Amino acid sequence: MQMCLPPRGVVKRAAELKVSFLSTVQLPPKPVVTLVFASRLGATILVALPLFVSACKDKGGPPAPPPPTVGVLAVAPQPVPAVFEFTAEAQPSHRVEVRSLVQGTILERYFVEGSDVRKGDKLFLIDPAIYAADSRTSQAAEETARASYEQAKRDLARGEQLYKGGAISQRDYDVLLTRYQTSQADLAGSTASLEKADVDLHRTVIKAEISGRIGTANLLTGAQVPGPISLLATIDQLDPIYVDLAISDNERLKYEDDLRTGKVTKPPQGRYRVQLVLSDGSIFPHEGRINFTDLRIDSQTGSLRLRTTFRNPERRILPGQFVRARLLGATRNNAILVPQTAVQQALGRQFVYVVVGDTARSRDVQAGSWVGSDWIIEKGLNPGDKVIVDNIQRVRTGSPVVAKPFMKDSAGTVETADTKAPAR
Secondary structure (H helix, E strand, C coil): CCCCCCCCCHHHHHHHHHHHHHHHHCCCCHHHHHHHHHHHHHHHHHHHHHHHHHHHHCCCCCCCCCEEEEEEECCCCCEEEEEEEEEEEEEEEEEEECCCCEEEEEEEEECCCCCCCCCCEEEEEECHHHHHHHHHHHHHHHHHHHHHHHHHHHHHHHHHHHHCCCCCCCHHHHHHHHHHHHHHHHHHHHHHHHHHHHHHHHEEEECCCCCCEEEECCCCCCCCCCCCCCCCEEEEEEEEEEEEEEEEEHHHHHHHHHHHHHHHCHHHHCEEEEEECCCCCCCCCCCEEEECCCHHHHHHHEEEEEEEECCCCCCCCCCCEEEEEEEECCCCCCCCEEEHHCCEECCCCCEEEEEECCCEEEEEEEEEEEECCCEEEEEEECCEEEEECCCCHHHCCCCCEEECCCECCCCEEEEEECEEECCC
């Protein structure tokens, strides 16, 4: 039972009446004073009592507020697109290291660093003077050997006729034959030396082996090139470009389990489409394809490597660039979806509010990937559960609520039976 205390105004008024009464009455002897004072004080209390009772009647608090109206969604399993997203790194589809196969001094550099070059474009010029002289020397030696060969060939032809007629001995014929064979070998050696000298002279002009984008020059004009050990520059082919995906072993095993249990269905012929999400959140305009799957798990990273290829005519993707790669085309069967705003997070747990009877209850869930603006709920919800998705800020566990159906129209707004608000 709640005690009703008189208001301060009533108490103050009673005290004033008591003081006024005592100041106006002349007190008789002590026994009489006691009786008179008691009767007069009782009259004072009787005067103040109606005020006290009236104050108690006015003390009642305001009525309790009605329970909040919330929008609820009865969840049901449905097929949705399955999207697998991984971290990926871009790599050139073809990389060529530019090296000099001859020694010498760099006389010219013909390209602009960081520019696009075509196959066959000149890149560097190595001093050709020594190699030009070697070529001329080898050419003279080849001409001498050819002349000796031609003479030995004619001598052998005449010696055959004389040998058949018995004019020369077998020994003389063998000498002519040996001279011819020797001159023939000398000519072959001289020809090879001339070809090598010409190749070395040709190599003093270093050309692009592929079309692509060339990087910085590691040696400047006037530098001495000791030979192939020196890397002069690098050319990367950027169109098409490779993007390597790293799939952890746990993700791979979960994917295989989902396929085996029927949670996920592969795209037709297993041909996934690949979409790239750039660092600013934009979508790369060209889709790619998987063209290689590694046969082993990387022992250092514990991941499986997939290689995808993309057209890159605008050169927006560069080697070494990190992106997010999405594998598209699969289907997740019997998925339960709830709007992202319905999933709450606190103290490391994810939960939603569900309506049980007329009361809101919290339910721990495990959210997976996104589909549009919805979460896929992996664990925690059953078909038919009524999840609160609107007016959540007024909900507390165990509090009564008034549940209304939740709807989302094509304009992206949510509506309950008596409220409308922009979709979060």
